[in-house]
Amino acid sequence: MDIYAEIVDRIIKEQQSIIGPLALDQARKVEGVLVSEDNQIKIQGNGKQILEHLVSQYEKFFGKASIEVCRDALSPIKDKLTTIDLPEVLKN
Amino acid sequence: MQSITRRAVFLKLQQTVLDCEDNSLLLDALLRDSFSSLSIAGLDYLFIGGVFFDKELKVSKTCFYDENTQNNISDDNLHVGPVSVERIIVQESYEKTKLLKNEIAISEKIDEYISEKYPSFDKVKSLILSPVHVKGQLTGVIILASIRGSNSIEDSEIELIEIFTNLVAFTHRLQETEESLSSITEEVYKMNAKLHQLDKLKDEFVSVASHELRTPMTAIKSFLWMALNKQKENMNADLKRYLDHAYVSTQRLINLVNDMLNISRIEGGRIALKLSEVDLVAFANDICEELAPKASEKNISLKSIAAQMPKVLCDADKIHEVFINFIGNSLKFTPEGGKIWIDFKTDKDMVVVNINDSGRGISKEDMSKLFTKFGRLDNSYVKVAESSGTGLGLYITKSLVEFHKGEVFARSEGLEKGSVFSFSLPVVGSKTAETLLETAPKETMETKELEKTSINL
Numbered sequence: 166m167d168i169y170a171e172i173v174d175r176i177i178k179e180q181q182s183i184i185g186p187l188a189l190d191q192a193r194k195v196e197g198v199l200v201s202e203d204n205q206i207k208i209q210g211n212g213k214q215i216l217e218h219l220v221s222q223y224e225k226f227f228g229k230a231s232i233e234v235c236r237d238a239l240s241p242i243k244d245k246l247t248t249i250d251l252p253e254v255l256k257n
Numbered sequence: 258m259q260s261i262t263r264r265a266v267f268l269k270l271q272q273t274v275l276d277c278e279d280n281s282l283l284l285d286a287l288l289r290d291s292f293s294s295l296s297i298a299g300l301d302y303l304f305i306g307g308v309f310f311d312k313e314l315k316v317s318k319t320c321f322y323d324e325n326t327q328n329n330i331s332d333d334n335l336h337v338g339p340v341s342v343e344r345i346i347v348q349e350s351y352e353k354t355k356l357l358k359n360e361i362a363i364s365e366k367i368d369e370y371i372s373e374k375y376p377s378f379d380k381v382k383s384l385i386l387s388p389v390h391v392k393g394q395l396t397g398v399i400i401l402a403s404i405r406g407s408n409s410i411e412d413s414e415i416e417l418i419e420i421f422t423n424l425v426a427f428t429h430r431l432q433e434t435e436e437s438l439s440s441i442t443e444e445v446y447k448m449n450a451k452l453h454q455l456d457k458l459k460d461e462f463v464s465v466a467s468h469e470l471r472t473p474m475t476a477i478k479s480f481l482w483m484a485l486n487k488q489k490e491n492m493n494a495d496l497k498r499y500l501d502h503a504y505v506s507t508q509r510l511i512n513l514v515n516d517m518l519n520i521s522r523i524e525g526g527r528i529a530l531k532l533s534e535v536d537l538v539a540f541a542n543d544i545c546e547e548l549a550p551k552a553s554e555k556n557i558s559l560k561s562i563a564a565q566m567p568k569v570l571c572d573a574d575k576i577h578e579v580f581i582n583f584i585g586n587s588l589k590f591t592p593e594g595g596k597i598w599i600d601f602k603t604d605k606d607m608v609v610v611n612i613n614d615s616g617r618g619i620s621k622e623d624m625s626k627l628f629t630k631f632g633r634l635d636n637s638y639v640k641v642a643e644s645s646g647t648g649l650g651l652y653i654t655k656s657l658v659e660f661h662k663g664e665v666f667a668r669s670e671g672l673e674k675g676s677v678f679s680f681s682l683p684v685v686g687s688k689t690a691e692t693l694l695e696t697a698p699k700e701t702m703e704t705k706e707l708e709k710t711s712i713n714l
Contacts, residue, residue: 182453183446183449183450183453184449203692203695226442227443228442230443233450234450
């Protein structure tokens with residue numbers, strides 16, 4: 166899985182653990198995020214932009230606390246993230 | 258103004274509200290479109306504004322729109338454009354009296370309401386003040402600045418303004434409700450996030466505590482075993498009984514720790530599935546052979562009924578634990594000389610395995626306790642105390658089967674009438690199996706193996 170797709174997948178799953186199916190509903194509204202019928206997640210387009218819009222979508226509905234959750238979702242793979250261009254909002 | 262025009266204006270403004278995608282900009286969109294729509298209808302207003310307040314006259318929102326305004330939601334709660342809020346709602350006046358009675362007021366006292374600095378000050382001939390009443394209270398005022406004097410304002414125009422005011426009032430209420438919902442959503446999210454964090458901490462604690470407990474428990478068990486089995490001289494019968502009890506209790510504690518570790522791993526998503534194609538009939542045969550010595554301790558017949566079944570997609574190690582749990586329970590609750598047999602069914606999508614026993618059976622009332630954490634049945638406490646059951650086995654079994662997109666079932670005709678525990682797994686090549694292949698949790702650095710189940714009768 167492409168690293169951006171993996172990050173998107175992790176963020177959505179972490180949000181699902183907090184707000185359940187609403188996480189997928191909001192993710193579907195982000196251009197470039199594709200959610201299949203059996204809730205498999207793929208992305209199409211500029212990974213960094215998609216990430217930025219996804220985090221922004223969650224912030225719009227659930228407030229600033231959701232940004233922290235997005236960041237926490239990435240901590241298990243932080244070693245993989247050193248070489249990729251992350252949106253500012255996800256950098257610690 | 259013709260009624261057809263009034264209708265057209267109203268419908269257009271209504272559609273503006275319905276079409277607005279961002280509810281936080283509803284009032285903004287409505288006022289902007291009102292300004293242009295009313296102008297098309299032949300009503301020339303220099304500006305449209307509004308102020309909304311609570312029972313204590315604390316202003317919650319002001320908005321203003323004229324042809325020069327770019328951003329028409331004002332940050333200044335003291336003015337509606339060039340109009341002083343205090344003048345409208347605080348100072349006693351003829352106009353305020355009318356507003357409180359829910360009547361439109363028209364004033365030509367322009368210099369009392371509008372700042373002379375307003376660029377179009379000289380063009381304003383009258384101000385139309387339209388009240389917003391909600392739950393019998395004045396909660397807002399819509400202000401329209403007309404280039405015509407009060408005598409030129411017709412009844413049809415007043416009618417349209419009343420309809421328009423109501424639409425603005427609805428829009429304001431909608432926006433307020435939306436803001437309130439947003440605020441509640443944020444609070445609920447924060448609480449959920451906190452709960453999620455506490456849950457993670459609990460899982461970590463259980464994992465660490467279980468590891469720390471297991472080491473000394475294993476040592477105690479080893480020494481008890483040596484005391485029971487390595488004595489050079491015959492042991493006093495009472496002492497042997499005490500040591501036997503201690504050994505069983507120690508094993509029970511170790512099983513409990515292992516089960517808690519397994520639950521922690523399952524619920525924390527730290528379990529991976531290594532999927533392969535498995536012949537369940539042959540698998541069940543192997544397990545029956547593995548458990549034959551245990552079954553013979555109680556003279557219980559344990560067999561698997563031969564059948565032609567399609568292969569299933571599963572993690573063999575996890576399903577081994579499922580079989581051990583179910584058969585282990587049957588062995589515990591089937592009296593000496595009883596029977597346990599395994600049979601199979603398929604509907605081409607799933608294979609269902611039934612573990613039947615001639616044991617104590619389950620009452621209707623106890624059915625709901627099965628597959629829950631620590632859901633021991635009332636008649637099983639003595640049995641469990643004598644053995645080393647933890648009350649977590651069926652819950653773990655259910656979780657493992659559900660990881661495979663399968664289901665678990667239990668049936669019993671009642672007490673002393675035996676029971677059937679069943680689980681289903683997807684057939685290789687079926688739609689369910691394809692879904693399982695795509696969604697099965699994969700091995701990562703965080704995943705762990707399950708602790709093995711042991712059966713003590």
